[in-house]
Amino acid sequence: MIKTTVLNYTEMEQNNMESRNEQWRIDLRNAKTPKERTAIPRVEMPQLDPKYRITCNEEVNQGISAEQAVVEASRCLDCANPQCVTGCPVNINIPKFIKNIERGEFGEAAAALKETSSLPAVCGRVCPQEKQCESRCIHTKMGHPAVAIGYLERFAADWQRDNLPQEVPAMAPANGIKVAVIGSGPSGLSFAGDMAKKGFSVTVFEALHEIGGVLKYGIPEFRLPNHIVDYEIEGLRKMGVEFVKDCLVGKTISYEDLHEMGFKGVFVGSGAGFPRFMNIPGENLNGIMSSNEYLTRINLMEAGRGGDTPVLRGKTIAVIGGGNTAMDSTRTALRMGTERVILIYRRSEEEMPARREEVGHAKEEGVEFKTLHNPIEYIGDDKGRVIAMRVQKMELGEPDASGRRSPVPIEGAIEEIPVDLVIVAVGVSPNQLVPRSIPGLDISKRNTIVVNEETMQSSVGDLYAGGDIVRGGATVILAMGDGRRAALNMAEALLAK
Ligand SMILES: Cc1cc2nc3c(=O)[nH]c(=O)nc-3n(C[C@H](O)[C@H](O)[C@H](O)COP(=O)(O)OP(=O)(O)OC[C@H]3O[C@@H](n4cnc5c(N)ncnc54)[C@H](O)[C@@H]3O)c2cc1C
Ligand code: SF4
Numbered sequence: 001m002i003k004t005t006v007l008n009y010t011e012m013e014q015n016n017m018e019s020r021n022e023q024w025r026i027d028l029r030n031a032k033t034p035k036e037r038t039a040i041p042r043v044e045m046p047q048l049d050p051k052y053r054i055t056c057n058e059e060v061n062q063g064i065s066a067e068q069a070v071v072e073a074s075r076c077l078d079c080a081n082p083q084c085v086t087g088c089p090v091n092i093n094i095p096k097f098i099k100n101i102e103r104g105e106f107g108e109a110a111a112a113l114k115e116t117s118s119l120p121a122v123c124g125r126v127c128p129q130e131k132q133c134e135s136r137c138i139h140t141k142m143g144h145p146a147v148a149i150g151y152l153e154r155f156a157a158d159w160q161r162d163n164l165p166q167e168v169p170a171m172a173p174a175n176g177i178k179v180a181v182i183g184s185g186p187s188g189l190s191f192a193g194d195m196a197k198k199g200f201s202v203t204v205f206e207a208l209h210e211i212g213g214v215l216k217y218g219i220p221e222f223r224l225p226n227h228i229v230d231y232e233i234e235g236l237r238k239m240g241v242e243f244v245k246d247c248l249v250g251k252t253i254s255y256e257d258l259h260e261m262g263f264k265g266v267f268v269g270s271g272a273g274f275p276r277f278m279n280i281p282g283e284n285l286n287g288i289m290s291s292n293e294y295l296t297r298i299n300l301m302e303a304g305r306g307g308d309t310p311v312l313r314g315k316t317i318a319v320i321g322g323g324n325t326a327m328d329s330t331r332t333a334l335r336m337g338t339e340r341v342i343l344i345y346r347r348s349e350e351e352m353p354a355r356r357e358e359v360g361h362a363k364e365e366g367v368e369f370k371t372l373h374n375p376i377e378y379i380g381d382d383k384g385r386v387i388a389m390r391v392q393k394m395e396l397g398e399p400d401a402s403g404r405r406s407p408v409p410i411e412g413a414i415e416e417i418p419v420d421l422v423i424v425a426v427g428v429s430p431n432q433l434v435p436r437s438i439p440g441l442d443i444s445k446r447n448t449i450v451v452n453e454e455t456m457q458s459s460v461g462d463l464y465a466g467g468d469i470v471r472g473g474a475t476v477i478l479a480m481g482d483g484r485r486a487a488l489n490m491a492e493a494l495l496a497k
Contacts, residue, residue, distance in 0.1 A: 010357055016085065018397040019096045019112075020078065028080045029098055039304055042145040043072040045433060050364040054330035054334045055306075057221045060361060061125070064148075069155040076147045079138055087136035090481040092116045094133060110112045110160035113153060114169075118190040118365070120229050121161060124154025125476050126219060128355045133301035155237040161231055167236050172199035177494055180205060180263040181436055182249045185213020186476045187320070187467025188269035189236065191483035192219070195267075196239040198491045203263070204241060207248040210300060211269055215476070217300040218292070220328050222335070223358075233418050265462050265490045268449060269483060272468035277426040278320070282378030283424075286311055287386035291321070291329045291425035304336050314421030316340040318389060320375055321351035327359060329423045341367045342417070346374040346394050346407040374407065377421065388418045430469045439461065448472045456486035457493075 021024065043397045046062040047053075052095045053060050064072065076098045080288050084094045093112055100109035109120055113120040129150035130136075137146035177200050180426045184206040192202045211231045236242070247253060249270075258266055275290030294311070299351035301309035317333045340367055343354060343362065348371050352359060363369065372394045379388040393413035396405040430447050441458035444452040448456055449465040456464045466482025 001235060005481070006231065015414060016082065016093055016096070019093060020080070021113050022310045024103060025078065025099055026101055032114065034077050037075050037077055038139060038142060038144050040075045041072060042075070043068045043148050043151060045148075045151055047361075048363070049204040049365070050361075052306060053222065054331075054365050056147065057335060058226050060222050061154075062359040063158055064151050064155055065160070066155075069101050069102065071104075072148050072152060075139070076102070077138060083136035083138065084133040087133040089132060089475070089477045090116050092133075092153075092482070094149055097156060098147065098149070098388070099153055101156060102177060106156055107164055109152075109156040110164075113156055115183045117480065118193050118484065119232055120153050120477070121226060122186070122215060122232070123158035123229070123477050123480070124150055124152075124157055125224050126355075128155075130356050131438035136474045153472075155198050158331070163230075164405075165277040166231070166235055166238065168235075169197055171239065175199040175495070177201065177440055178203070178261075179265040179271060179490065179494070180258045180261075181267045183207075183213060183269040183467075184233075184243065184272055185269055185271050185467055185479060187214060187271075187469075187479035187483040187486075188213070189232065189483070190202065190480040191269060191464075191466065192241045192485050193239065193485045195491060196236065196241050196455060198487070200491065200494075202241045202436040205243050205249050205253070206241045206243065208300065209245050211243055211245065211365045213269075214273075217288065217296045220295070220299055220332050220335075221261045222331065223328070235462070248433070250437040255438045257433075259395050265464070265494055267483070267486055267490065268273070268434055268463065268465040268469055269456075269467045269479070270431060270469050272428045272430045274429045274431045275424070276429060277424055278375065278426060280376055282380060282386070282389075282438075285376075285380040286293060287314070287420060288378060288422040288424065291319070291325045291423050292380050294329055294423045294429065295325070295332060298332055298336070311336070312421055314338060314419070315422065316342070316343045316419050318344055318375075318417065318419045318427060319423045320344050321427075322347065322354060323425065323427075324354050324358060325428075326425035327362050328425075329353045329430055330362050331358075331365060333421075334365055334367065338421075341344065342366050342367050342419075344373050344375060347404060348372055351396075351404040373404045373415070374409070375422075379416075386422055388416050388417060389422060390414055390416050428468075428473050430472060435469070455489035456482055 078095045082095050095110035097109040133149045134146035179200050181204040184204050195202045211233050215229045275292045296310045297303040301307050303311035304307040317338045319329045330341045357379040377390040377394045378386050381387045393410045394407040397408040400406040435443050456466050464486040465480030466486050
């Protein structure tokens with residue numbers, strides 16, 4: 001198992017205890033009884049009306065107000081042994097930032113978040129809190145809804161951005177050592193930020209014409225507006241990080257070129273952007289494409305929104321899969337004016353890996369859910385364009401290796417559904433261009449880069465890696481944590497030379 005934290009456990013506990021024993025925290029804790037705190041209802045996220053929001057790309061979740069944030073923060077019991085922290089993949093000191101919100105010190109709350117997370121405004125919007133920190137909140141054990149940690153994280157980060165000047169953090173003096181980053185997703189950005197803080201000269205090479213990785217080309221603006229990501233990138237620029245766009249490492253320049261350019265260490269955060277298909281008959285018909293292609297055309301190339309890039313449209317679109325990517329594709333299809341959007345997933349809704357909130361939003365917006373169905377064949381017209389799909393009805397059997405009940409076909413239960421566009425969102429794999437171009441690099445059977453679990457160092461001494469290229473498809477917060485841990489260890493190794 002690859003480690004997720006940057007701090008070790010003792011440091012984390014010490015950090016929690018020190019801040020918890022400050023006088024203002026003790027006074028705040030004593031200001032209300034636990035009974036009073038648990039009696040407060042959980043805040044509701046203000047949202048755009050579903051009928052309106054599918055006509056535009058505006059952010060659906062509008063964010064909670066300062067008044068709502070203070071009340072929500074007062075629900076937190078400031079536990080002595082806060083289990084929420086153990087549920088956070090990078091062990092953010094959650095009660096510390098929440099209690100700062102309760103006392104009205106929103107800037108301090110944002111600073112507490114930044115101690116551990118380099119992208120709190122992003123994580124507050126897209127992290128699956130219901131499976132992480134919030135699932136461990138003491139409230140859930142007492143039969144109450146968890147403290148809305150994600151909403152509060154977003155509030156503090158947004159408040160800081162909207163109210164305080166963007167400050168350059170304390171930086172070590174420049175040490176003259178150059179390091180390169182391949183890929184500008186969350187792993188590459190957090191690595192770049194930490195290395196710049198430690199005094200290194202950092203250059204990020206990105207294949208696309210936009211910086212941000214999946215945060216820009218995958219996750220749609222109605223969930224994560226681009227200006228939130230751009231603000232973080234601007235912060236890195238102010239710290240001296242340089243960005244080279246339209247540069248595909250492995251084609252435009254090679255790994256050897258990076259050495260010739262004087263880079264002493266390389267971090268690979270090239271993600272997992274290689275789409276998977278199901279290899280069923282008819283899958284190469286026109287009108288069947290990967291979610292990656294569909295979302296990139298629309299989000300990055302602005303297809304259908306004034307950009308030159310074309311995108312196929314349909315009256316009835318089927319999206320295959322049950323993850324965040326599938327959900328983003330359905331909701332994007334609605335915003336492209338599609339009359340009927342059907343989500344087809346082979347297990348039941350309970351097993352869907354997508355965030356609960358996304359599933360709820362997709363339903364509110366009118367996506368039809370056809371769970372326990374699996375495509376087995378696509379049918380085309382005489383011009384080779386898809387016109388229908390055959391789906392197999394499934395039932396749930398025994399749990400498989402993932403712990404979820406596996407889907408089993410019900411013999412003879414096959415249905416034909418007319419469709420004119422199909423988006424396949426059944427998973428991704430790491431792109432092999434970078435790994436295969438580096439001699440001696442250890443690559444796993446799943447095509448991920450093999451790293452030392454503690455340090456993120458690969459079999460090639462000066463090369464570290466993290467995020468989806470190592471994990472094969474994970475989450476923003478895990479990618480970010482990997483980048484930070486790689487920075488800690490690469491910096492130590494380079495400075496010891
Ligand atoms: C549609 C979608 C929705 C998602 N929703 C969520 C969510 O709600 N919550 C969540 O936590 N996670 C979500 N994820 C997963 C999350 O976005 C990823 O786990 C995360 O972005 C991985 O970060 P990364 O830094 O490893 O790579 P990426 O974000 O994939 O970035 C990799 C970057 O490297 C660049 N690159 C690749 N090869 C090269 C090369 N040879 N040279 C130069 N640059 C290169 C790519 O162009 C890309 O910009 C979602 C993913 C998708 C696709
Ligand atoms: S577990 Fe819940 S109540 Fe306890 S500190 Fe964490 S957020 Fe607060």
